[in-house]
Each structure stands twice: as C-alpha cells, then as structure tokens.
Amino acid sequence: MEDFIKTGILPIDKYLGGLKRHSFVLVEHDPEVEGEYLSIQIARNVIEKSIVIVALTSMTPNKFKEKIVNIQTSDELSQSKLKELIEKNLILIDGYSSLIGAEKIEGVFYVDNPSNIESWIKQFDSALKEAESRNGAENTFIVIPYFSVIIDISDEKTGLDLVKYLKETVHKVFSVIIAIGKWPYTEDFWNEVRALGFDVVIEASRYIYKLREYRYFRIKHCSWRDSKEISQNKYLFRVEIPGPGFTVYIPKVVITGPYNSGKSTFVSTISKSSVSVDFMGTTVALDFGILSIGGISAHVFGTPGQERFDEILSYLAKEALGVILIVDSTRPETFDRAKEMLEKLYLRDVPIVVAANKQDLEGALPPEKVRELLNLPKGIPVVPTVAYDKERVFRVFEKLYEMISKSSGGCP
Numbered sequence: 001m002e003d004f005i006k007t008g009i010l011p012i013d014k015y016l017g018g019l020k021r022h023s024f025v026l027v028e029h030d031p032e033v034e035g036e037y038l039s040i041q042i043a044r045n046v047i048e049k050s051i052v053i054v055a056l057t058s059m060t061p062n063k064f065k066e067k068i069v070n071i072q073t074s075d076e077l078s079q080s081k082l083k084e085l086i087e088k089n090l091i092l093i094d095g096y097s098s099l100i101g102a103e104k105i106e107g108v109f110y111v112d113n114p115s116n117i118e119s120w121i122k123q124f125d126s127a128l129k130e131a132e133s134r135n136g137a138e139n140t141f142i143v144i145p146y147f148s149v150i151i152d153i154s155d156e157k158t159g160l161d162l163v164k165y166l167k168e169t170v171h172k173v174f175s176v177i178i179a180i181g182k183w184p185y186t187e188d189f190w191n192e193v194r195a196l197g198f199d200v201v202i203e204a205s206r207y208i209y210k211l212r213e214y215r216y217f218r219i220k221h222c223s224w225r226d227s228k229e230i231s232q233n234k235y236l237f238r239v240e241i242p243g244p245g246f247t248v249y250i251p252k253v254v255i256t257g258p259y260n261s262g263k264s265t266f267v268s269t270i271s272k273s274s275v276s277v278d279f280m281g282t283t284v285a286l287d288f289g290i291l292s293i294g295g296i297s298a299h300v301f302g303t304p305g306q307e308r309f310d311e312i313l314s315y316l317a318k319e320a321l322g323v324i325l326i327v328d329s330t331r332p333e334t335f336d337r338a339k340e341m342l343e344k345l346y347l348r349d350v351p352i353v354v355a356a357n358k359q360d361l362e363g364a365l366p367p368e369k370v371r372e373l374l375n376l377p378k379g380i381p382v383v384p385t386v387a388y389d390k391e392r393v394f395r396v397f398e399k400l401y402e403m404i405s406k407s408s409g410g411c412p
Contacts, residue, residue, distance in 0.1 A: 005174065008045030008073060009038065010248050010295040011235050011405065016200070016222050021138075023199040023223075024170045027179040033215050034246075035204030036145040036179040037239045041246035043143045043177075044071045047089045050174065051131045051140040055093040055124075057149035061108045064092065071245035073295070091130055093123045095150070115154040117161050124165070128172065140173040142166065148181040156189040167196050199223040204237075210319075214251075233405050238297055250298035250404060253397075254317050255287070256341050257326035258334040262357040262387035263287060263302045266326055270393045271300060286316060293394050296401055303341070310344050317345040322400045326355045326387070327374070329364040335373050351403035354382045355396045360389075 004018040012018065019025065019042075029035020043052045047068070056064055065086055069079055095111040097104065104110050109123040109130075124142075131140040144150075144166075151159035163178065170176045180193070194201075201221040206213055216234040221227045238249040257263050264287050271289025287302030303309070303316050317323070323345065327338050342352070356370045365373070367382040376382065383399050385392045 005046060005050065007042045008295050009041060009246070010401070011219065011233070012200075013295075014402070015219065015230050016225055019175045020199065020224055021174055022171050023175045024167055024197070025175060025177040025200040025202070026193070026198040027177065027202045027204065028182055028220075029179060029204035029217075030206060031148075031181045031183055033204045033206050034239050035181075035202075035217065037246040038202065038204065038217060038237075039143050039145045039177045039179045040067070041071065043141065043145075044068050044245060045073060046141055047085055048077070049139075051089050051091065051135050051137075053091045053093065053124075053127045053131060053140060053142045055095060055120075055142070055144040056146075057095045057114065057144075058146040060097055060102055061092045061094050061105050065090070067241060070242040072242070073244055089134075091127050091134075093120075093127055095120065095123075099153070114150065115158065117154070117158045117165075120150070120162055121165055124169070128169070131173075137172050138174065142169070142173055142176045144178050146181075147178050148183060151180075151185065152183075156185055160189060160192055163193055163196060235405060240292075240297070244292045244295075244297060247292065247295050247297040248401070250296070250321050250401065252320045253291075253298050253300050253322045253324065253400065254303065254320040254345070255300060255324045255326060256303040256313070256317075256345065257355075257357075258328070258337040258341065259304075259306050261326045261328045261334065261338075263326050265387040266324075266355070266357070266385075266393055267300055267302045269388055269390055270397060286312075291397070293390070294398065296397065298397075307337075310341075313341065313344045317347060317350075320347075320350060322404045323347060323350055323352045324355055324396060324400060325352060326357050327370060329356045329358050329370060329384075330361050332365060332370075332373050335370075339374060349407070351400060351407055352380050353396055353400045353403065354380060355385045355387075355393075356382050357385055357387050359384045359392075360386045 003021045006013045006018040027035050027039055043054055069082055093109045095114040098112055109127050111119045111123050113119045128137050131137045166176050202217055203220050204217040206215045214236055216236050218234045219230045236249045239246050255263050267287040267289040271291050289300040291298040291300050301316055303313055325342060328334055356367050358364055367384050371382045381399055383396045385396050
C-alpha cells in the first residue's frame with residue numbers, strides 16, 4: 001500500500017503530499033468555527049478507497065450517513081454508489097444514542113456509557129477487529145469529529161486518556177484524526193494534549209474584515225515538512241452540505257480578456273451554476289459563476305471585453321483576490337487590448353494568471369510565444385487551455401489558487 005493518501009483537502013494534498021501512513025492528526029478549532037467538518041470531509045473522501053471508523057458524539061448513525069451522502073465531491077460518483085461505499089467501508093462507534101435514549105442500530109458499535117473511557121476503548125477495539133476482517137486495519141482511518149463532547153460529558157482526564165489510547169493505536173492504522181474545539185479547558189490539558197506528539201496540527205479560526213466574517217485554517221505543524229514555511233499560509237474555507245462539503249474558498253476571482261477570447265465559456269465550464277448578462281450572445285455587464293471543483297469553491301466574475309464597457313472594469317475588480325486574463329492564442333492582434341484591460345483593472349499586488357485559450361485550434365501560439373508578445377513580467381504565468389475542457393480549465397484555476405495561497409493564503 002502507498003505511504004501517502006490524498007485527502008481531497010487541497011492544501012494538505014499539495015503541500016504535505018496528503019496524509020502519511022501512521023499519522024496522528026489534531027484539528028484545533030474555535031468553537032464557533034466548523035473545523036470538525038475538515039475531519040468529516042477527509043472521512044468522506046477517503047471512504048472511496050479505505051475503511052473509515054468514525055466515533056459519533058453529537059448525532060445518530062443514520063444522521064451521519066445522511067450527511068456523508070449529501071457531500072458530493074465528484075460528478076462521476078452517484079449518491080447510490082456512495083451509499084454502497086458507506087455500507088462497505090464505514091464503521092460507526094455510537095456514543096450519542098445512549099445520551100438521548102435512542103434505539104441501538106444493528107451493525108453499529110454502541111457505547112453504553114460515553115462518560116467512561118473503558119466503554120470507548122472496548123468499542124474502538126471491537127471496531128478495529130471489524131476493520132481487520134474487512135480490508136485490514138493498515139488501510140483504516142479513525143476519525144473523531146466532535147471530541148470535545150467526550151470531554152464535556154466526562155472530564156479532561158478521561159478525554160486525555162482517550163487521546164493517549166488513540167496515540168498508541170495509530171501504528172495499527174493508516175491515520176487517526178481528532179477534532180477538538182478550543183473551549184476554555186485548562187492550560188494543563190492543552191499542554192498535555194499537544195505534548196503527545198501529533199504529526200499534523202491544523203488550526204481553524206476566523207477573523208473580521210470590512211464587517212464580513214471569514215473562516216480559515218492553517219497547517220501549524222507537520223512532522224515530514226518544513227512547518228515554519230507551511231504555517232505562514234491561511235486558507236479560507238466554507239462548508240456547503242448538501243453540496244461539495246468542506247472546501248477551500250476564494251470569495252472573488254475576476255476573469256477578464258478581449259472580446260471573443262472565451263471568457264463566458266470558461267466561466268460556464270468550471271462553474272456548477274453560472275449567469276451571463278448578455279445581448280445576442282455578447283456579455284454586456286458581467287458573467288457570474290459559483291465554482292466548485294477539485295476541493296476549491298469560489299465566486300467568479302467575468303468582465304465584458306468590449307471597450308465601451310471599460311468604465312466598469314475597476315468596479316468589478318474591487319476586492320478580488322486573483323485575476324485570470326484570457327487571451328485567444330490564435331489572434332495575437334488582440335494582445336494589446338488584453339494588456340490595456342489589465343491596466344484598467346487598477347490591480348495592486350493581486351496574483352494574475354494568463355490563460356492562453358483555444359490551444360485546440362490550428363495556428364494557436366504556444367505559451368512561450370504568448371508570454372513574449374504580451375511582454376509579461378516573470379511573476380505572471382501563462383497556462384495553455386481550452387475553455388470548454390473542464391480539466392484544462394481547472395489547471396488554470398489551480399495555478400491561480402497556488403499563487404493566491406502563497407501571497408495571502410487566500411485571505412483578504
């Protein structure tokens with residue numbers, strides 16, 4: 001088996017290579033920030049190839065299954081197929097039903113006394129044996145999304161002892177992921193938890209900018225990467241269920257370029273929903289799309305390309321975190337217009353990617369020639385693309401996100 005598994009969380013996969021075998025992962029999150037959904041998203045994403053043991057403390061087994069089914073990250077995977085994978089690969093430890101007097105469900109490991117550590121350990125041991133019988137514990141993830149509930153219904157010592165048990169267990173499985181809300185537990189508790197030696201520590205928090213609340217996470221520590229380097233970046237996120245679930249989020253991306261360069265097609269190709277304000281096929285105000293692909297979600301604004309609409313360019317570009325300039329690679333005579341449009345956006349320190357579109361057509365210039373004719377500075381990459389090809393369009397967007405994360409971490 002491979003030593004790394006992709007999680008579907010873009011920064012984790014891109015900068016850590018995914019999660020490493022036998023990795024012990026802590027997600028610390030502000031109580032009002034849905035950091036637990038990062039762990040739930042990983043459980044949803046790896047369930048396609050791995051056994052996942054999830055310990056429930058705040059919802060019933062059926063409710064959790066319903067939540068997982070409603071996280072749709074791929075157009076290719078239907079809900080019926082996902083339900084099959086859940087029945088095959090998901091093992092649930094139910095520490096919630098006994099708290100509310102709900103009935104036991106067949107096939108679920110039931111914790112009779114959630115405030116007692118021995119009750120938890122007994123069911124974890126049983127769940128690991130079940131995982132071994134299905135596909136081997138080595139291929140198993142253990143996820144506890146709401147670990148704080150265990151502390152709240154017992155005490156800090158019980159919570160700490162359970163974390164220690166899971167630390168001893170991690171060598172048997174692929175990974176253990178624990179999400180703990182940063183409630184006002186004692187300083188001694190947090191010091192002892194952090195001293196256990198987590199391989200990955202992720203922090204989820206929030207901040208206010210221009211009266212808007214933004215939620216972000218950052219990778220504070222990784223045992224197999226340079227923590228000082230990766231901890232500098234903050235990644236905005238949003239949670240949408242039903243929908244793609246937990247995704248990194250860019251509030252505003254502007255897509256611009258000369259008339260007929262392919263902007264509207266580009267926006268509609270990559271967006272799960274899009275609107276174009278046009279007249280007889282020509283954009284006369286803007287294109288707007290809500291993008292959700294490859295673990296990224298964003299609000300995308302496409303500008304008109306004709307000169308008579310230039311006055312609105314700077315307004316559309318306000319507070320944008322990134323810009324994609326689309327040019328028609330077969331029409332170099334439009335490149336001067338492309339440079340003029342960039343200047344009229346009045347951008348300062350905003351990452352820009354040039355999409356060299358229509359690479360499928362005869363006479364399309366290669367990216368190197370596009371760069372030369374546009375006289376671009378070194379910091380602006382040129383990515384070849386075809387506006388109706390979803391995979392190639394995503395490569396453009398992925399490059400932009402990489403630049404945004406390095407410049408501002410995706411934060412305004």
